[in-house]
Amino acid sequence: MSNSFGKLFTVTTFGESHGPAIGCVIDGCPPGLAIAAGDFRADLDRRATGRSRFTSQRHEPDAVEILSGVFEGRSTGTPIALLIRNTDARSKDYGELLDTFRPGHADYTYWQKYGIRDPRGGGRSSARETTMRVAAGVVAKKWLAEHHGIRVRAHVAQIGGLVPRAFDAAAIEGNPFFWPDATMLDEVEAAIDALRKAGDSVGARIDVVAEGVPPGWGEPIYGKLDGDLAAALMSINAVKAVGIGDGFDVVTQKGTQHRDELAPDGFLSNHAGGILGGISSGQAVTASVAFKPTSSILVHGRSVNLAGDAVEVRTKGRHDPCVGLRAVPIVEAMVALVLIDHALRHRAQCGDVGRVEPRIAGAAPR
Numbered sequence: 333m334s335n336s337f338g339k340l341f342t343v344t345t346f347g348e349s350h351g352p353a354i355g356c357v358i359d360g361c362p363p364g365l366a367i368a369a370g371d372f373r374a375d376l377d378r379r380a381t382g383r384s385r386f387t388s389q390r391h392e393p394d395a396v397e398i399l400s401g402v403f404e405g406r407s408t409g410t411p412i413a414l415l416i417r418n419t420d421a422r423s424k425d426y427g428e429l430l431d432t433f434r435p436g437h438a439d440y441t442y443w444q445k446y447g448i449r450d451p452r453g454g455g456r457s458s459a460r461e462t463t464m465r466v467a468a469g470v471v472a473k474k475w476l477a478e479h480h481g482i483r484v485r486a487h488v489a490q491i492g493g494l495v496p497r498a499f500d501a502a503a504i505e506g507n508p509f510f511w512p513d514a515t516m517l518d519e520v521e522a523a524i525d526a527l528r529k530a531g532d533s534v535g536a537r538i539d540v541v542a543e544g545v546p547p548g549w550g551e552p553i554y555g556k557l558d559g560d561l562a563a564a565l566m567s568i569n570a571v572k573a574v575g576i577g578d579g580f581d582v583v584t585q586k587g588t589q590h591r592d593e594l595a596p597d598g599f600l601s602n603h604a605g606g607i608l609g610g611i612s613s614g615q616a617v618t619a620s621v622a623f624k625p626t627s628s629i630l631v632h633g634r635s636v637n638l639a640g641d642a643v644e645v646r647t648k649g650r651h652d653p654c655v656g657l658r659a660v661p662i663v664e665a666m667v668a669l670v671l672i673d674h675a676l677r678h679r680a681q682c683g684d685v686g687r688v689e690p691r692i693a694g695a696a697p698r
């Protein structure tokens with residue numbers, strides 16, 4: 333029922349936000365990769381709640397237990413099962429949602445589809461599920477870095493109407509907003525504080541770049557690299573749009589502007605986002621992702637109950653004024669998971685194709 337994705341590097345996640353645990357099974361990981369429980373710490377902390385006052389105050393240690401697939405610190409080629417126990421669920425916050433639906437939330441559609449739902453913390457529809465994507469992404473990132481020198485990095489590129497006025501890659505990890513302009517931090521902080529006070533939420537845009545992707549990954553026609561990236565990124569909770577390369581800006585571009593001309597030492601631009609015809613070109617792969625404003629907000633909204641009567645809903649509990657602020661490692665993980673899957677697929681089908689050694693190198697990322 334679509335709780336798994338990937339063809340050769342397959343990830344299945346399971347668990348609910350207020351159940352005893354969440355977990356994943358990674359099948360198809362190449363053997364011999366060094367994996368230790370400590371490897372997951374940095375990315376899980378980058379995603380976690382309760383690490384700053386600007387996110388949900390649920391405090392989860394997010395400690396990974398490796399249940400299988402690793403022997404003496406190395407992957408064995410068998411399924412890698414990872415488990416994280418839930419320790420700070422507060423299900424009474426959801427008592428009033430037992431027979432009604434938050435406007436803009438999957439509460440309604442889960443109920444329409446299954447006729448039953450776990451309303452505690454949103455159950456399976458909770459962003460808590462993304463923890464396991466990040467954990468699986470750590471394994472993918474590690475293999476991609478070791479085997480191809482690939483680095484996948486994302487940052488927050490817009491929060492509501494706020495857009496960075498400058499881009500300093502070194503600033504991104506130094507603030508809780510993954511914001512690339514350190515001169516604007518007071519402004520961003522004030523905006524998020526004001527939202528919290530008002531009990532409201534706002535959307536965000538995340539930009540992601542994968543550097544070092546060799547040419548040739550991705551399959552025409554139905555297995556395009558950009559198609560699989562779009563599906564993977566769109567599968568993240570709260571995502572409403574995905575752009576590859578220049579994304580929706582292509583609508584107003586002329587062919588003369590958009591095409592990436594080639595020269596002996598590289599492409600002269602990267603409007604395509606490193607993908608042509610669904611296949612990587614050797615340039616940086618770039619995408620942007622739009623997150624909607626969190627639907628669990630303190631401001632009263634109109635809804636109906638199970639009997640169809642009009643009711644007012646106000647979500648209690650510990651929520652994110654901007655869920656996009658926690659999405660940077662999730663976006664990176666989904667890109668890494670698609671890339672490793674296509675790396676293995678390319679190796680399987682085309683591993684012994686004599687590389688047509690192009691004289692051109694990938695151009696610098698835009």
Ligand code: EPS
Nearest residue numbers: 381388390453454458459460649650651
């Ligand atoms: C979430 C609602 C909140 C967040 C949660 C995502 O859940 P709760 O009410 O149980 O605290 O804290 O985020 C996480 C627990 C997490 O690890 O990301 C939602 O509705 O998606």
